[in-house]
Amino acid sequence: MNTLSLEQAVERLQQGEIVAYPTEAVWGLGCDPQQQQAFEKILMLKQRPIEKGVILLSESIERIEPLLSLLDADIRQQIIASWQHTGTQQRATTWLLPISAAIPAWIYGTHDRVAIRVTQHALCRQLCAAFDGMIVSTSANPAGLAPAKTAQQVADYFPSDLAILPGELGTSPQPSKILDAVTGQVIRA
Template structure:
């Protein structure tokens, strides 16, 4: 089913559904990160091993404050600034943060940290706010294929196996860069 309503899409997530939606650079697949059954559906759709982990997408820093708290103040400010000072056409930044909260292992995979991005994409912000928390964000594609860049491509990959929130794709030319917040190492450039 296709919806144009962010509120309806958030209700779908609250009812254990998987949703395809446009992000900053590509279409993503999302679900409630605390719902293992919905998350397992994403892994099956993508044919992705659980060990790889996924990104959590948030609308604002308040949704991820608990994940930032183990870091020193200077690093916290650097991360927050990287999210707040980004223009719509610039590539997003995903940070690997210490997982000292209740983020399940199925989200982090084999990694000791959790990947988090505060989005500046208006539709994604609205979706996270309507859902009331961060959501899973992984590219909408089966393993080995290019990420979907529009609704039609997402539907070609997944047909009626999930729901779709239609909207405009962001202006970022590439998927987010991933940086380890503890070491500063660039994981995906």
């Protein structure tokens, strides 16, 4: 198993590599969303079509403020509240937000919104802050298989040179729920 420190994980992200890391409920695969070749590596590993899009993870609401500014004040407050009040044992919320020019098209696939989650998971927050940007967050599993719940499962699913940032999963029983900020539709309950 190829484990690394937080600093090494950030270096890997900056170099266009993929890092596996624990999230609120399952292990995730991440990369710099601005580096298309890194994103394509994730799609290849997961055997996932680009059309599906992925979630972007942030540690701060301020970082995604440009996306929130496009929304009605009431829904904006609802989104912020859902991210601020997620405790370590609660299920996280991912919101589908209007797309800005700063988000590459390969991130949202064929959708007309981008999936964003502001995390309360300590290690994810540290990773985003040290990277100084949002990172891709997609479950660490090949298409059709259950998301990895341990670093060993990640290592079993993927090549031995995949970098793993060790840490503990959050205690959320399920991956994040997904809500559309524009329509109010529940995408994943």
